[in-house]
Amino acid sequence: MHEPGASARQIFEVGKTVNTPKPLSLIADENGRISEKPSREEAEKAVRTLIRWAGDDPDREGLLDTPSRVTKAYEEWFAGYEADPIEILKRTFEETDGYDDMVLLKDIRFESHCEHHMAAIIGKAHVAYLPDHRVVGISKLARLIEVYAKRLQIQEKMTAQIANAIDEILQPKGVAVVIEAAHQCMTTRGIKKSGVTMLTSRMLGVFRDNPTTRREFLAMVGSPSGGDVSFL
Numbered sequence: 001m002h003e004p005g006a007s008a009r010q011i012f013e014v015g016k017t018v019n020t021p022k023p024l025s026l027i028a029d030e031n032g033r034i035s036e037k038p039s040r041e042e043a044e045k046a047v048r049t050l051i052r053w054a055g056d057d058p059d060r061e062g063l064l065d066t067p068s069r070v071t072k073a074y075e076e077w078f079a080g081y082e083a084d085p086i087e088i089l090k091r092t093f094e095e096t097d098g099y100d101d102m103v104l105l106k107d108i109r110f111e112s113h114c115e116h117h118m119a120a121i122i123g124k125a126h127v128a129y130l131p132d133h134r135v136v137g138i139s140k141l142a143r144l145i146e147v148y149a150k151r152l153q154i155q156e157k158m159t160a161q162i163a164n165a166i167d168e169i170l171q172p173k174g175v176a177v178v179i180e181a182a183h184q185c186m187t188t189r190g191i192k193k194s195g196v197t198m199l200t201s202r203m204l205g206v207f208r209d210n211p212t213t214r215r216e217f218l219a220m221v222g223s224p225s226g227g228d229v230s231f232l
Contacts, residue, residue, distance in 0.1 A: 040071055043067075043070075043071045043074070044067035044068060044070075044071055045067070047066065047067035047070045047071065048067050051063055051066065051067075076150075077111075077113060077150060078113075078150055078151060078152070079150045080146065080147045080148060080149065080150030080151040081150075081151055083146075083147040083150075084147075085144055085147055085148075085165040085169065086169060088140050088143050088144050088147065089136055089140055089144060089165065089166070089169040089170060090169065091136070091137070091140075092134040092135060092136050092170065093134060093135050093136070093137075094133055094134045096131065096133075096134070096135055099131065099135070100130070100131060100132075101130070102128050102129075102130055102213075102216065102217065102220075103128060103129055103130075103131060103135060103138075104126070104127070104128040104217065104220055104221075105126070105127050105128070105138055105141045105142065106124075106126040106127075106220070106221055107124050107126065108124055108125045108126070108127065108141075108142050108145050109122075109123075109124050110122075110123060110124065110125060110145050110146065110149040110181075111149065112148075112149040112150070112151070112153045112158065112181075113152055113153065114152070114153065114154070114183060114184075114185045115152035115153055115154055116154070116185060117185040117189065118152065119183065119184040119185035119188065119189065120184045121149075121153065121155065121181050121182070121183050121184070122181060122182055122184070123155075123179060123180050123181020123182060123197075123198075124179075124180060124181070125145050125162065125177065125178070125179045126176075126177070126178045126179075126221045127141050127144075127145070127162065127166070127175075127176070127177050128175070128176045128177075128207070128217050128220075129166055129170060129172040129173075129174065129175045129176070130172050130173040130174045130175075130205070130206055130207070130213070131170075131172050131173070132171060132172050132173050134170070136170060141166075144162060144165060144166070145162060148161045148162055148165075155179055155181055155183070155198055155200050156200050158179065159177050159178075159179045159200040159201065159202045160202050162177050162179075162202070163175045163176070163177040163202035163203075163204055164202075164204075167204050167205065172205065173205050173206050174203075174204055174205025174206035174207040174208070174209075174210075174213065175202070175203075175204040175205060175207065176201070176202070176203050176204070176207040176214070176217045177201065177202045178199065178200070178201045178218075178221055179199070179200050179201075180197050180198070180199050181197065181198055182196065182197055182198075183196075183198060
């Protein structure tokens with residue numbers, strides 16, 4: 001059982017008691033339901049099935065190692081399920097000589113995957129917070145974005161998750177998150193509209209309540225992708 005406050009979905013390694021030479025991986029969903037994670041062998045078998053369904057032969061030379069490569073790629077693409085935002089942000093610093101102005105990290109590139117089609121989402125995030133006596137290392141903010149990006153996502157939820165995690169763990173005076181990204185589920189399939197960028201934002205605390213603070217943040221972020229769109 002995971003500790004209170006841990007990330008919504010974690011991977012636990014436990015031993016199976018009957019006729020199982022390897023550890024059994026279990027996953028817990030957001031409602032606490034436990035289910036068995038498929039083995040690597042099962043995952044590779046599923047890739048072979050998809051190759052056949054696509055119309056190719058998984059036993060031909062060029063595809064022999066593809067199931068293994070795909071499962072390894074999935075371990076990288078979805079590594080966020082094994083990371084805990086609390087662990088990333090829990091170490092803070094209070095020796096700031098009274099600094100109480102905005103902390104902004106902008107243009108943080110990320111790669112994620114759409115939970116509807118498992119197509120790539122490629123974009124950048126801008127994250128700011130107004131400290132209340134303590135700050136966190138800036139690399140931790142970039143890592144937090146990676147945690148949520150390395151999961152199956154929709155951009156709206158990812159934006160809220162990043163902002164809520166900073167707000168709940170650091171407890172600053174306010175948090176602002178803007179994400180701009182291109183979705184390959186829209187650019188490479190379906191309507192196939194290239195050059196389209198989706199923008200989402202989440203403002204909490206003073207960034208929501210104080211128009212001056214919000215305008216300062218948006219001015220520092222600037223127009224998305226160098227275009228003419230304004231958040232103001």
